[in-house]
Amino acid sequence: MLGVYVRSLGVTRAMPEAKPEFLKGAVDLLILKVVALGPIHGYAISQRIQQISKDYFQVQQGTLYPALHRLENRGWLGAEWRDTDTGREAKFYSLTRKGRKHLEAEMASWEQMSNAVALILRTAE
């Protein structure tokens, strides 16, 4: 069961044992954070996440595109079709005001959670 989820969430290699819900939130958070830097298309998002995390996260397409469309559907991401530097037309995502608020809230709660987890891990030793 777990395997199915992990495959569909598409975060591979480094975190085979991770919990699904936890990860789903994480992927959304990563995408929002990357898009927050400026309008960007899907391929670039996956590249950027991989680069920034120094190849730790590799968000697969099966996760990325459903997530993008879900976030767009919720009104956190806006999207428009425009030309890239190479003159190809691509769908560029950008953060909406609502999305920015959500990102800030999520980052705060993520920070709290990771602090709490770290605290438990340290003190429980």
Added chain:
Amino acid sequence: MRWLSRLFQRSKQDSHLDSELRFHIEQQTADYIAAGMNPDEARRRALAQFGGLEYIKEETRDARGTQVVDSLLQDVRLGLRMLRQSPGFTSVAVLTLALGIGANTAIFSIVNSALLRPLAYSHPEQLYLVREIVPQFAKFYPTINANLPDFRIWQKQVHSFADVAIAETTSADLTGMGEPESIHGMRVSANVFSLLGVQPAFGRTFFPQEDESGHGRVVVLTDAFWRTRFQGDPFVVGKSIALDGVPHQIVGVLAASFHFPPVPPSMGGAEDYSGLAFFEPLDGPRPYETSLVGEFDFVAIARLKPDTSESQAMADLNVVQAQISKQADDPMPMKGVLLPLEEVIVGPARSGLIFLLAAVGAVLLIVCANLASLLLARVPARMREAAIRTALGATRARIVRHVLTETVLLSLAGGGLGVWIGAFALDWFVHVAPPGIPRLNEVHIDARVLVFALALTVATGILFGVLPAWRVSRSQPADALKSGAWATTESRRTRRLRETLIGFELGLTTLLLILAGLLTASLGRVLAVHAGFDKSNALLASVDLPPQSYDKPADRLRFYNEVLAGARSLPGIRDVGWVSIPPLGGQGSVTGITLPGQQQPHGETPVANYRPVSPDYFAAMGIPLVHGRIFEPADRGRKVVVVSQNVADRFWPGQNPVGKVCLTEWGPPIPAEVIGVVSDIRQVELDKAPLMMVYVPDWFNERSVPTSATIVLRTSSDPAGGAAALRGLIHKVDGQVPITSLQPISQIVSQSVDARRFPMFLAMAFAASSLLLASLGIIGVVGYSVEQRRHELGIRLALGAEFSRLVRMVIRQGMRPVVAGLGAGIMAAVVAGQLMSSLLFGVVPYDPLTLVTVAVVVGMVGLAACYIPARRAMRVDPMVALRHE
């Protein structure tokens, strides 16, 4: 609605998604090439890394949120396909659902209009009926109608009333427009329309000064009368019509939607509001309407000020009533009471309507149980299909949803057809329903009814689908797929469920049958009641003498005598007589009774109905003489009366009343002599206790030759044939006299119980359909289980079991739920019978005869329903049954 537009933009969305994903692959390929890979290899790697394109598209579509609708559409398509595959089941289901939902929609429409919709006046919650309490009558009439002078005082002095209006029913002879006709109307205070908040369709209503004497020769017509008598003439305002020979100017026409508040007769309203033709203003008090404590004839409706409570207004009213009491010539402590108008109008019908709604709801429940049972029989086949779907990845929720989609589709089809049927049923119902159901003339299918029908339809679909869906979803793919044979056998648990459903159906059916039986028994008791008069072979014709030509009692008496003389010579007539108001004709005028020399304290004066009659009326009506004699020519000029048995019992218990002197007083006491005692009669309703009656001869006083009377003809055989002759006779005596009704007494008796017969008839119809449905359910369940066990039964037969024993065994099993349901139904009926005891007459809710009859009927029908399939299925040769496997 965003998802809806997205749904329809699906192909556009898809092509966008496609180019987005392709762009990704191309970029990846370009990156690989840039890193030094050859183009073919780069493309292959990019594609491989990307994974399943279609899979990602599917996931992305899911994320967009239209997936639920997509799968619903898919379920609907699949459901429709399944339903097309079994047209027999589908048509039976749709038809029974349509009948069930249709009947429910029709009954609910009536409940909606009678009980749920607020009265069609502005702020109906502020409207109250004002009733007076006169201690003198309180013992016999706890509250009475209002009196005209009192109304005028209330209008000025009761400050809690925003306004108060009065109305009384009246009739007038319409002449100068073809055959004379007695038409019904209302005499109202000028403010009644503004008080109710209604506007005329055109013209005007009344001016306040038209309440004053000599200014009220104006009428407002009802829409129905205007359409039938004036063919909807738009220039009718300003024309004049002759009412009782007096020209009245038409000043306005009311809207078709206007109905005068149908205050029931028990509260002083009219018997029938549907035939109202006109409204006329008060035109001042009549000479007899000037006393503060007499002629309590008016329905009074008050509108409270918006911020006034009922109790506050009632206190105000009673302060004023106390002042009125002091001013009266005969001071007595009068009081008043306010009753919410809505409750007065709909209250009496509430329990009957709720009973009907519950009964028709029970029928629909039985329909559901039957369909659920039919679907459960198909569960094994469905299980295999469901198992395959589960194996292919469908979740249990999806399978439940799929089955429910199918059943809701069925019930939507049934519901659509049902609303259509319901509209017809409603028309029929309004047509044949007896008086007594309030606001029936306002009934129509409105938005609330449609919402009810839709909600009922969906709920029905879910209700009969939920058990089968649950069973189907329990299928274990591995088991179901392992063997084909397994999947076709009904599991024990499914059979248990089906038996429970049958028990439930039988329980409800038993309940309905018993309640319908109790209503039938009540009707029988009412009709068998000792009415005090002969209920057959009499013809009654009521006439209304036009006041302009029959102002003098002598003229009226001559008319009656001429009619009687003519009637005596008609063939087949045994006795003829006249009376002011016949039995079952209502109360009418009343009089107080006291004994000479005996001072009755106020409030204790008994009240009796006052009935002028011709001497031979008792013979004509078949009212037996108990003591003494009836009026004779020798009595002419003497103050003699005949009283009913209950008057004698009350005043002279255990003594011979004949010869005693009693006083009948209404105004100054009149000494009189009792010469005879006749049997009590049921004057108002067959199911109401007899009232005290005082019969007086035409020479008794100035009121004893009535302006309207009923001619009674006793015939030796069926009187219906004499109707035309009697009509001809009356018109021959005076062609200007309208006949207000002409009916055999049997018909009058029968109509008086319409209000009982109609719900009884409906309850019987519902109960009978339930019994039919339930027996079909039994046949289905037993037949199916016999079919399932053919192999086993074949072996038993082959081993020498007797055929009759096997049939008995099958029947015993089939009867188990029948007996259980019967028992539960009887218990439920005893409880429900208590709740509806107000609808019963002369029977207890646990009436043994009804219970036994129903038990026998249900038992016999159950046995037959078990026997038919048991017998049919086992008529096969054991060898054939064995080879069948």
